Amino acid sequence: MPHETGRIAILEDDPIMGESLHQRLSLEGHTVKWWTKGEQAVRELTDGTDAFDLVVCDIRLPDMNGEEVFRKASRDTATPFLFMSGYGDIDQAVRLMRNGAVDFITKPFDMTAFLERVSLSLRSKEQPEGTLGISLAMRNVEQVLRRYASHPLPVLIQGETGTGKEVSARFLHQISARKASPFIAVNCAAIPGDLLESELFGHEKGAFTGAHQLHRGYAERAGEGILFLDEIGDMQPTLQVKLLRLIEDGYFHRVGSEGQVPFRARIVCATHQDIGSDGSSFRKDLFFRLSTLPVRIAPLRERPEDILWLAHRFLEAIMEIRDTRVRGIGALAEDAMLEHSWPGNARELRNRLERAAALSESMLLMPADIFPEIVTAYNAPRMETLADAREAAERRQILRALSATNGQILQAARRLGISRTTLWEKMTRFGIEASGCSGN
Incomplete structure (x- = not known):
């Protein structure tokens, strides 16, 4: 990992801890400022005299808590905050991450682990954005995923069908330390309920009729990578209980076995359903565990800036793998795409472009290529001022x-x-x- 240095502020009232962090960060080449009171930190963060690349902040302070410091400072500065929390403050630290903090580390911590978190936090501000989209909504999703990347906690991605939930989960995998380990995707809606347990947890030879050999399930094959459970809202209640036990215990049993198999992967789930609503049959205790770190992806109709950006990238990918005469999208087709409501979101956009690229006889796609079923609507005269x-x-x-x-x-x-x-x-x-x- 490349070594990053920067201007770092420490907000820590404990003199031993503060002095230790100050000395070690200085030895690492950082320029360090140390505060012991929240009031002093807020004043110097908001007066504009000093610009910091990172604030390492304790949550519990003598005059105010770290959350209040973060909230007041965030009104005037976008400086990243890395929070230090005791075990009793983890829920608060997670809430702070949801609200924009870049990371948190639990006390007591190893200094090497702390320095690695500092380096990751400094590097996060250098990483280019726009991988998932150019709209404000998708840039925010990308920033949230970057903040979540270094943690083992479950992530729940919610959004309409076709918005790019699995793409976002794979992005999270690629920017995390788990990227060299497997990304195992499981569509809970595509596997019959009576088979999903065996597919998820595996089974022993002879566990049931047809089990002729040992089968290692998705949870085991994920290793130390990511287990992505798509359409988690369709999981049967009996299996929801076992998934809850998996998260709480950190191990599982193959079907037909009493032996414990350790679970080391990170769980990332996705659903188009509102599984947290009062009317949902999804277990509330499991929902709360899965949604520790939530992400919501807006539908494509609410982020029109992404339509053409996605379209051109989809078409480039299609041209790389398919023999087609198409080399671009015509202006009239772009107009038609910008006026379409995209009920199927990004998936519909890609599917329409794949069909158009396969069937079009022109080098530039026209409205009739992308919307053959409603092309007359685009050709008809419109009554507008x-x-x-x-x-x-x-x-x-x-x-x-x-x-x-x-x-x-x-x-x-x-x-x-x-x-x-x-x-x-x-x-x-x-x-x-x-x-x-x-x-x-």
């Missing part, structure tokens, strides 16, 4: 420019021949969101 048509065209051009520049506001403004301020105003009027980090 000139002002409506002008605004619709402006909105489409802005979305095109954002897609072409990976959401970079300044570059998009230059392409459009307007100032960044004008672009921001138009985006606000047209309901187009953008990440604050994409203004360079």
